[in-house]
Amino acid sequence: MSDLPTLYIFLDEGGNFDFSQSGSKYFTLVCVSMRRPFALHTALDSFKYDLIEFRKKPRIDLEYFHCAEDNQYIKRKMFGLLAGHVAEKSVDAVVVEKSKTGPALQAPEQFYPRMLGYLLRYVMQNTPDGFGELVIITDAIPVNRKRRAIEKALKTVLAEMLQSATPYRLMHHASKAHYGLQIADYLNWAIFRKWERGDTEAYDKIRQLIRSEFDIFQRGTRHYY
Template identity: 65%
Template sequence: MTDELPAAAMPTLYIFLDEGGNFDFSTTGSQYFTLTCVSLYRPFKLHTGLDTYKYNLIEHRLVPRIEMEYFHCADDNKHVRGKVFSMLADSIPQDSVDSVVVEKRKTGPALQPPEKFYPKMLGYLLRYAVEKASHGIGEVVVITDNLPVAKKRKAIEKAVKTVLASMLPEATPYRVMHHSSRAHYGLQIADYFNWAIYRKWEHDDASSHQKIKLQIRSEFDIFKTGTRYYY
């Protein structure tokens, strides 16, 4: 038995998901909701660099949080945040990031329940990301953070299955997996990209966004007047 794959085997497309904002559609909720994915093929070149940087922070007692386990953009201090964004700009391929931006006040009441809202928005995002894949796909693996809400987990799995089953060749497998972001640099990378996009829209702060703008392939305002999206 061998772990080696045939040379002609098509690569697996990994899609890492993150989100910003909340599901509160009242005036006290966030103005925007963002759903962002990072599409990557192995080898994941940045993982080693992030791991080295994390342990450099620990060894030199520069950790931004007590017992830093992982990178989390909202909690990391500005120096760590700046360094990680520079690493993303240098190591993540251009046009690897797609995002759907929802101005929540424009969302009709029928679409607001998470089990309806999430599959619709995720469906738009996944369809575009897979359609823009740079070459043939052997398998699609969608990875999200662990989700405590059962309805949300089911909504994600429904969206993945609905979209991918309708657009991939019949023999192309796909999976959705829920991992802890603490254990996966792919999810931490998605968190950083989504944070920058969310900050741009929710807080009119594009300073971090500017650093990684070449990596962002699409940033779609889903309810922009007069615009039709992929469905």
């Protein structure tokens, strides 16, 4: 058994799998790499209980953090906590301009594993301290009817990338189950809004946390619908 620590990778995605003109312009896959102890979790627990004890109206009844639904007060506080507690250069992103995605790659069971494979390959190649085990935790896979095909493709990608002696586990949990997934959700929201809307207000607060932000089809040709 390796003495090296376990590397946890928490993943979130932005945009959708609609490649028509009515879909999002971009698709983002963002991950944050963490090792125990998870220092930010204590601060998030304290903030969550502060919200429960909030004396002013309206009272805040928060089950878990979700950036798209949280109000501006929570967002400001959360991005401050992220900037102060998440390790610098621990966040990696793949950005896909969907109009440059060829038709053969647009099926979710082709597209999602391929993009995730690019992201994970970069993370693993750029983890200088190494790791004894890899645990990848994603939110529930967004396309239920394609879940089995996506899981099979993901496992194939991981088996090709990892040395045979490196154990790994791939888990799909609800985001409310892990602060790591809620952190990835916030980070992804900031990166996605930068690309999709040109809004960098949140992004500027967490910019120093980002190690890579790869526009995968930067030099590609658009495939018009």
